[in-house]
Every structure is written in C-alpha cells, then in structure tokens.
Amino acid sequence: MSWFRRSKENIAAETQKKEIPDGLWTKCDACGEIIHKKELQKNFFTCSKCNAHFRVGSEEYLAVLLDEDSFKESDKKMRSGDPLKFVDTKKYRDRTNDAIKKTRLYDALRWGTGTIKDLPVVLAVMDFSFIGGSMGSVVGEKIARAVDKAWKTKTPLIIVSSSGGARMMEGALSLMQMAKTSAKLTRLADVRKPYISILTDPTTGGVTASFAMLGDVIIGEPNALIGFAGPRVIKQTIGKDLPPGFQRSEFLLEHGFLDMVVHRRDMRDTVHSILTHLA
Amino acid sequence: MAKMILDFEKPILELEKKVEEMRRYADNPDIAQEIARIEKRVRQLQQSVYSGLTRWQKVQMARHADRPYTLDYIQLMTTDFVELHGDRAFKDDKAIVGGLARIGDTSVMIMGQQKGRDTKSNVYRNFGMPNPEGYRKAMRLMKLAEKFGRPVITLLDTPGAFPGLEAEERGQAEAIARNLFEMARLRVPIIVVIIGEGASGGALGLGIGDRILMLEYAWYSVISPESCSSILWRSWEYKEQAAEALQLTAPDLKKQGIIDAIVPEPLGGAHRDHQQMAAILKETLLQELKALKKLKPEKLVERRIDKFSRMGVTVG
Structure with missing residues (x-):
C-alpha cells in the first residue's frame, strides 16, 4: 500500500x-x-x-452480525431521483444505472430489521462498491427511516459505515443528508435506545461528520481509514508526508474518538454484549 | 474604492469613474446633461450584467475581497456586542467569532466564520477555515444561549473546515457531527444566514436552524466548484461547468427546498454598499425573530427536525 x-x-x-x-x-x-x-x-x-x-459489501456484513435468515430488508428498490439532472463527464443517471447493473444494489446502503443472538435490532449497512459508498438522498432517507423504525419500535440501531463522503452529484441536497440523519438521531436519543456505529474501511467526509460519529458506542475495524478530509487533501494542504497510521482506527482510538477497535470475527459478540448492557 | 475588480465589473466601474471625473465640471449645463445620460447607462449596464450572472460569476461575487464578513455585519447590525472566546477545552479558534449582541431590542447570540481582509489577517483567521475547537466554541455559545433563552443567529462564510493534520487529530468530523446533532435539538430559535461561501460540512457545522436565509450572491454546496472539477473531471479547469452542474446559487437552493428565503443585495453586490446590505439583513432578521418568538421550544425543535427530514429526492 x-x-x-x-x-x-x-x-x-x-x-x-x-x-x-x-x-x-x-x-x-x-x-x-x-x-x-x-x-x-x-x-x-x-x-x-x-x-x-x-472490504466487504452489505450482504457479507449482514452475515457477520445477524442471526441466519433473520434479516428483513425495507425499501430495497429505493433509488436516487437525480434532482439536479447532474452531468459531468458522464450523466449521473447513467452512473447510477451502471452501478445498479454492476453491483446489483440500488444505492449505497441497505436497511432492515433482524436479530443478533435473538435480540431484535434495526440495522443499516453501507456498500462502498456503489459509487464509493457516497451519501445522497437515498442513503439519507434510508438512514432516516431506519432511525424512525428504531425510535417507534424502541429497538437498538446499528449502522455499519463505509463511504467516501457525500455524493457530489446531488449537490447541496447531499450535504443536507448530514443534517437530516443527525437531526433524526436526536429522536432516538430521546427514547434512550442505543445506537452502535461501526466504522469500516474507509469512512470519510460527510458520513464521518454526521451519523457515523454520533454513536452511543463507536467501534472501528482494525486499520480502517476514518477521517473528515481525505489523506491526499491533507497532504497537499500541509505539504508534508503524513505520519504512519494517521487516520487509521488505532489512531482514532488513541486520540479518543473510538470506543474500541474490534476484529471482524469478534464484532457480533461485541455488539451483542453491548446490547445486553444497554438495550 | 474597490480593491478587487472582477472582469464583469470592469465596464461598470470605468463608466462610474468617468462620471466622477465629469462631475468636476458639473456647473457646465452641457456636461450635466451628459452626466445624467451616462448615469442612466451605468444603471442599465448594471441591471443587464447582474441579472445575467452565471453561477461561476456568482461564486466570484461570494468571494469578493471587499464583501462584508461576519464581524462587519455584527458591527453594522447590532449594538453592545460582547465577544466570547474559547471552547473551554483546547483553545480559541479565530476562524469562528461569536458573542452576545443586541439587534433591535433583542439580545441574541450571534456567530459565524470569519475571513481576513489581507494576508496578515487571513493568516490570523486561517482564511475562515475552522478547526474542531471553532465548532466546539460555537456549540458552547449556543448552549449558553439556550440556558438563558436567547435566540441564535449564525452567519456562514467559509471555504471549508480546515483539512489539517491537527484538525483530524482533534476530531474535525466529530465536532461537526456533534453540532448538527445538538443544533437540531437546541431549545431556542436559530436563524442561519449564508452570507458568502457555504462550502460543505465546514459551513453546515453552523447551519442547522429554524429559518435558513441566503444572500443573493452567496453559494452553498457539498463541495467547491474547483474541487468538484478536480475530482469528476480530473482537472481544475472545469470549475465553470462544475458550478453549473452543482446548482449552488440562492435561486437554485430555494428551488431545491433547502433555503427558506433569498435576501436581496444592493445593486452590484454586498461589497458595493456594506451599510445598505447590513440594513436589509437586519430588517429581515428582526422580522424572522418576531415570528419565531411565538413558538414554544418543543414545537420549534419538532418543526426543525421535520424540516431537515423532508430534504432529498428519492424514487421508489
């Protein structure tokens, strides 16, 4: 690397x-x-x-966390409305269609309900393979609905993030998904149900600067890149090489921004253990 | 007067200079007539130039070096300003200023990102790019406002949150995320005004409110046109196209349902007349404050969360 x-x-x-x-x-x-x-x-x-x-997709991560066959997905086919009719070197519409074909997903996040060792949870998992796991209206709306579900049914919420940040092709509307997801989470806090945020490689930009950093408990996977600005931008800004391990999970743990770094094989047990304390 | 002149401002400023020179001979009736004629042309030219600005030209207006900044507005719109400093944890970020002030006869907590006017003050203000402690200072002031039941006014004007090594170490992402969360449920009215550049999360970190206002020539988006160009076009050369594609002007954002109202600027932009701009904004803020005062805290918070929950366009 x-x-x-x-x-x-x-x-x-x-x-x-x-x-x-x-x-x-x-x-x-x-x-x-x-x-x-x-x-x-x-x-x-x-x-x-x-x-x-x-790096794994949502399908693999659901298997890591949930009891077999317990996942019931919601809003599976929700897709972006392309509100700006955005065109760069390629039409955004074509970009999403290509991504749908390639990944067999409809956007960069799936959500639903399931159980972890028989404990019911609301779960949302991001897919980095879909346009870099970028957050546009669909990711924002799905998170909002997942939070609503957890809030109304008084169920713990788990979000697994992997994202390059907000999706440029939806302009300011993408930016507002940071506001939307964060605002929704205040309601879950009101009913005192836990929200566990799991950060995988990479979690950067608008996703980190909103729901990903708002977990009651925040867990990182080993060596995952986690930050606000990307390392390339920081390197350009300061004009110096970055120290080894910069913006990796262990670095964030050391600086007080993660509760723990957990190996993927122990993730299910760890999450379950936290839930037995808080749920 | 202007230190910085944009390309499309040149013909207007040249005519204005000509008028000024001719005024010296204004006692001559022929020249007085000529002055009136040219002044009319200036107005026509201004109207045609400013009604036809491209999105990129509006971005340039938003960045104009003579544009009023947060402290200018505070000075021109309020009285009894008491600046408050520091996040009580690490340091005082000079890129975000704030404090208590009186607008009309209402005490408010007013704050915003602060740019510098020249190299020296820009270094002092870090070009208006806050570090985590800036967002934490802002949150501390908002909590103070909440405790004493005072409305909050935030003025947004930043090229972005500072992308530095120490900013990451101290949790830039966490600081912004925390502000979004806490501002969403703050139990006093919040009015947000995008006065210049609203660049991404660095702006949004002070951007959750009951009313979102935007000056006519400000911009607000998920990324700057330059950075968008460099990522999507893989070159810095496509900033004009990127600005068009991002739809980042006040009318664009009104259409997208992100802002509530556009605050008109004096002809030629806020930098042409600080006093008039501040007067227009002050009047708008007084009206907004009056309307928000009627709402109970619970209702205020509920409406604020619902407002942001509605944003986005999805299918299926």
Whole structure:
C-alpha cells in the first residue's frame, strides 16, 4: 500500500483493490499471502496471516452480525431521483444505472430489521462498491427511516459505515443528508435506545461528520481509514508526508474518538454484549 | 474604492469613474446633461450584467475581497456586542467569532466564520477555515444561549473546515457531527444566514436552524466548484461547468427546498454598499425573530427536525 504503487494505477484503483475476488484464490494486499476463497470466507474476509480486513459489501456484513435468515430488508428498490439532472463527464443517471447493473444494489446502503443472538435490532449497512459508498438522498432517507423504525419500535440501531463522503452529484441536497440523519438521531436519543456505529474501511467526509460519529458506542475495524478530509487533501494542504497510521482506527482510538477497535470475527459478540448492557 | 475588480465589473466601474471625473465640471449645463445620460447607462449596464450572472460569476461575487464578513455585519447590525472566546477545552479558534449582541431590542447570540481582509489577517483567521475547537466554541455559545433563552443567529462564510493534520487529530468530523446533532435539538430559535461561501460540512457545522436565509450572491454546496472539477473531471479547469452542474446559487437552493428565503443585495453586490446590505439583513432578521418568538421550544425543535427530514429526492 505504498504511495508510488497507488499513483501508478491512478486513484480509482485503490477503491477496487480489496473487494471480494471472483477466483478461487486471492492474494492479501497487505502481506502477500495467497488465501483460498473458502478460507477467506470462514475468516470473515480477513487475512489469517496478517489480520488485514478486506472490504466487504452489505450482504457479507449482514452475515457477520445477524442471526441466519433473520434479516428483513425495507425499501430495497429505493433509488436516487437525480434532482439536479447532474452531468459531468458522464450523466449521473447513467452512473447510477451502471452501478445498479454492476453491483446489483440500488444505492449505497441497505436497511432492515433482524436479530443478533435473538435480540431484535434495526440495522443499516453501507456498500462502498456503489459509487464509493457516497451519501445522497437515498442513503439519507434510508438512514432516516431506519432511525424512525428504531425510535417507534424502541429497538437498538446499528449502522455499519463505509463511504467516501457525500455524493457530489446531488449537490447541496447531499450535504443536507448530514443534517437530516443527525437531526433524526436526536429522536432516538430521546427514547434512550442505543445506537452502535461501526466504522469500516474507509469512512470519510460527510458520513464521518454526521451519523457515523454520533454513536452511543463507536467501534472501528482494525486499520480502517476514518477521517473528515481525505489523506491526499491533507497532504497537499500541509505539504508534508503524513505520519504512519494517521487516520487509521488505532489512531482514532488513541486520540479518543473510538470506543474500541474490534476484529471482524469478534464484532457480533461485541455488539451483542453491548446490547445486553444497554438495550 | 474597490480593491478587487472582477472582469464583469470592469465596464461598470470605468463608466462610474468617468462620471466622477465629469462631475468636476458639473456647473457646465452641457456636461450635466451628459452626466445624467451616462448615469442612466451605468444603471442599465448594471441591471443587464447582474441579472445575467452565471453561477461561476456568482461564486466570484461570494468571494469578493471587499464583501462584508461576519464581524462587519455584527458591527453594522447590532449594538453592545460582547465577544466570547474559547471552547473551554483546547483553545480559541479565530476562524469562528461569536458573542452576545443586541439587534433591535433583542439580545441574541450571534456567530459565524470569519475571513481576513489581507494576508496578515487571513493568516490570523486561517482564511475562515475552522478547526474542531471553532465548532466546539460555537456549540458552547449556543448552549449558553439556550440556558438563558436567547435566540441564535449564525452567519456562514467559509471555504471549508480546515483539512489539517491537527484538525483530524482533534476530531474535525466529530465536532461537526456533534453540532448538527445538538443544533437540531437546541431549545431556542436559530436563524442561519449564508452570507458568502457555504462550502460543505465546514459551513453546515453552523447551519442547522429554524429559518435558513441566503444572500443573493452567496453559494452553498457539498463541495467547491474547483474541487468538484478536480475530482469528476480530473482537472481544475472545469470549475465553470462544475458550478453549473452543482446548482449552488440562492435561486437554485430555494428551488431545491433547502433555503427558506433569498435576501436581496444592493445593486452590484454586498461589497458595493456594506451599510445598505447590513440594513436589509437586519430588517429581515428582526422580522424572522418576531415570528419565531411565538413558538414554544418543543414545537420549534419538532418543526426543525421535520424540516431537515423532508430534504432529498428519492424514487421508489
């Protein structure tokens, strides 16, 4: 993961690097270990040698946290209304359609209800593979509905984040999703039901600066990039190299912004344990 | 008078200069007539230029170096200003200023991001880019206002929250998120005014309120046109297109249901007449305050949360 290797491929490549491979064998980007797909799956998509956490989608994370077959998804087909008819080098409409085809998702977040060791929860999980997990109207509205559900049914809420930030192609409306999700969370706080925020690699920008940092308990996955500004922007601003480990989970834990860093295989037990204390 | 002249301002300023020169000979009746003729042309030119500004030109207006900043408005609109400093945890951020002031006969807590006028003051104000302690100071002042039942007025004008190493260490994201959360449920009226640049989360960190007003030539969006250009077009050259695509002007945001009202600026923009601009804004704020005072805290908070909950466009 050195700087020069990344620049050789261009910026977009890094977001693809750790996604789940199609073949039978895959190589760990961190240590070079060749891992069999079955083995990887058994290890919750982490490297058995160096503990690197691969980026996974919502489907995999639901399996990490929830009791088997307990997930009931809501608003599955909600999609963006393209309010600005946004065009850059490509139409936003085409961008979302392509992403839908490629990922078989409708936007960058899924939500629903389920159980963790028989405890009912409302759960929302982000997908980084859908336009960089960016937050537009759909992510905001789904989070708002998840919070409403948790609020009305007095059920704990869990959100798993992975996002590059707010979605540019919906302009100021994307920015307002930060306000919307944060405002909604005040209602859940009023009924004293816990909200656990789980941050995975990467969680940056508008998502970090809203609901992701508002958990009653905030958990990071090992070595996940978590921050407001991206490392590239900070490096340009200060004109210096960034210290090793900067903006990683362990760094945030050290500076007091995470409650804990938890290995993916222990995530379900940890969340359950917190819920038994607070729910 | 202006230190900074935008391209589209040039022909207007040249004519105005000409009028000024001719005034020296105004006792000559022929010249007096000529002056009247040119003055009429100036007005026509102004009207045609300012009614046809592109989105990028409005961004330039919002960044005009002579534009009134937060402290200018506080000075021109209020009396008895008592500036309050510090977040009581780390330090006093100079990029956000705030304190108690009287507008009309109402005591309010007024605050906003503060830019500098020249290099020295810009370094002092960090170009209006707050660090986490700035947002925490703002929250401390808002809590103080809540405790004593005083309305809050925030003035937004920032190129963004500071993207620095220490800002990240001290939790820039957490500071902004906390403000969004606490402002949503603050039990006193909040009026937000975007007076210049409303760049992304750094602006929104002071941007939750019961009424969101925006000056005619301010901009407000999820990202600056330049940064948007560099990410989506992979070049800094497409800022004009990015500004168009982002739809970041006051009329755009009104249409999107994000702001409640547009505050008109004097002809030629706020920088042409600070006094008049401040007078217009003061009058608007007094009316807004009067309307909000009637609402009970519970109702205020409920309406505020519902207001932001409605924002967004989804299908299915």
